[in-house]
Amino acid sequence: MKSILLTPLALTALLGACAEMGTDVDPILDGAPNARFESDLAACRDLARNQSQLDHETMASAALGAGIGGLLGKVDEDGDALGGAVVGALAGAAAGVSNASDAREEIVLNCLRGRGHAVVG
Known part of the structure; x- marks a missing residue:
């Protein structure tokens, strides 16, 4: 019975520990950042966190x-x-969170590109 209760708690802890994963990417720019870069980066990170x-x-x-x-x-x-x-559930959830983290990173990079920044990675 304890294992049944521990699984949701462990999954919640795993997700909570990974809340910022993927949003803290430091993009590589082709050239110097312009004056809007920092505010755009913050906005794109917020978008990815959502x-x-x-x-x-x-x-x-x-x-x-x-x-x-x-x-x-x-x-x-x-x-x-x-x-x-x-x-198995914990391992599967960890893999899913890792994929979600990769997707968040792509959101940040694509958002910056969409705002006119020369992001190469």
Whole structure:
């Protein structure tokens, strides 16, 4: 029963710890930044922060990880299906959060490009 309660808590802690991931990218510019760059960067980072990490892809990754972990735990002679599911869910959620972080980074870079900054990476 404790494992069932710990899974949502661990997922919440994981997402909370990664709240800024992807938004703190330091873009590489082709040339010197203009006077608007810092304010545009702050606005683009805010835009990226508003994109949820707990999206359908992250939830699907967690569910898939839980299923695979549960099956592996059940098959293993010394394994525990519930423990495997918990570990699998955490691993899947971590992968989903990583993908969301990459998407946030792209949002910041594309936003700056859209505002006329020569961002190369």
